[in-house]
Amino acid sequence: MSKLVIVGTVAFDAIETPFGKTDKILGGAATFIGLAASQFNVDAAAVSVVGGDFPQEYLDLMINKNINIDGIEVIKEGKTFFWSGKYHNDMNTRDTLATELNVLADFNPVVPNHYKNAEVVMLGNLHPMVQMSVLEQMDTKPKLAILDTMNFWMDCALEDLHAVIKKIDVITINDEEARQLTGEYSLVVAARKIHEMGPKYVVIKKGEHGALLFHKEDMFYAPALPVEEVFDPTGAGDTFAGGFAGYLAKTADYSFENMKNAVIYGSTLASFCVEKFGTERMQNLTTDEIDHRLEQFKKLTQFNIDVS
């Protein structure tokens, strides 16, 4: 088993979907990544920042999930990052209603000493310079550095983004972002161009259409589990990344073959995340439920053709 460092936001979210709305609830990339990775009982540490308004019960929740929070700075006089969004009826598009950076505006991530030798580093969506700072703090080069990002940084910090992309092993990015980053419509061509930017592995997330893993000429495809309804997509991408990183940290096997399994675990966990608001479903997930859904993924994708 490997150690896992997770950097990302820990936040308040207020979410509105066609099914209802929430007040301020627990959210943030590092939160979703951490909860997903915790399913694998890895030795994980979250690096983030919150304000004095952040409830102790949320921190206790992470501790109970075996997530080390020494790297979560609490700025007593500050306020926690807040995001509010409203999903449209198709659940594939959303409007951001509010983004209050608060303590995130001056976030200087500090990796706890005990985790500076972590084999796996998961860089959640943040300013690329913050992601780079975490990489630079590592005493030993991680066996696997995974980066998630979004179009916002392509628009306003492209040079910094390219600098950190050059340093990492795996990028997780959605289809539209892959197209924006490369100027290529074909995801196969886009993945090749991203390879040339640095990452040996490229994961392109297609939301309800699943995820593609690319490595040189190899490809792997994991569907999203077709569901009757997506209740709240918030955190699904981070949950995918957390499941992916957590499984790889647990198995300490960074081969393409094992990364296929990691993609399946990521998709499996993401399929739970969307069933309830925010982190609710991820907080009470059991191993039996996960195993059952893995069986569903097998049934969904496995077939028996003997090619002569």
Next chain:
Amino acid sequence: MSKLVIVGTVAFDAIETPFGKTDKILGGAATFIGLAASQFNVDAAAVSVVGGDFPQEYLDLMINKNINIDGIEVIKEGKTFFWSGKYHNDMNTRDTLATELNVLADFNPVVPNHYKNAEVVMLGNLHPMVQMSVLEQMDTKPKLAILDTMNFWMDCALEDLHAVIKKIDVITINDEEARQLTGEYSLVVAARKIHEMGPKYVVIKKGEHGALLFHKEDMFYAPALPVEEVFDPTGAGDTFAGGFAGYLAKTADYSFENMKNAVIYGSTLASFCVEKFGTERMQNLTTDEIDHRLEQFKKLTQFNIDVS
């Protein structure tokens, strides 16, 4: 091995894509379905109509592919159905430039006597009353009747469409059409509503995002092979249907498990179809090429997680 009856258009297409344009070339649903099904050396008959302008070489091509053409009526004084379309840069949307029904306007399909006991009937996209007429001509109830349709018939012949949908075993339909037919956004819910209309099996085609097979509570997902470029999508859906129907006719096994393989074969053949204009790629496809691509599909989708 089962006999296979295919009804659908045999046509001229003129196609424009970002990569080039064609004059009038061979097209039509029955053509693409037949060429795909012919890969399985099944005893297939095409039922269609063409005009006196239809070249003998195109009919010879079908005969050479072992497709019985006794059911293709030639109306000497008439003109062959003509369709012309232009694809946009993303290749997912197209404008129809011309639709000349010609001999198709008064098409009365006639199933050759020798094929009235066929076990598998593939009803390609046509007016639902034409599809119904073919079903009614069968002496014995087919073991498997498969129907393909499109939104056009939902707009202008919905009642007739419902009547024929009630009679068939498998429907192949694209995602937007499934949503239009049921008024449901979720494809899982849409598939259930279509089940209730009659078909025991529902195949929802999602273009570049693959295809879903539904049967009661079971689901199976086949991705489309990610490709560098789609040269011409014309006929991909019909090729999928032809591969699906051809494989089932060849194996004469209509179980859900075998239908999974049929979906994979359909996707495999469709992945070739889009590589060249019209039927060009399908005319010269070898068994080795198909086997090689099936291996690619396996690599793309198969994984090894042992659920404890």
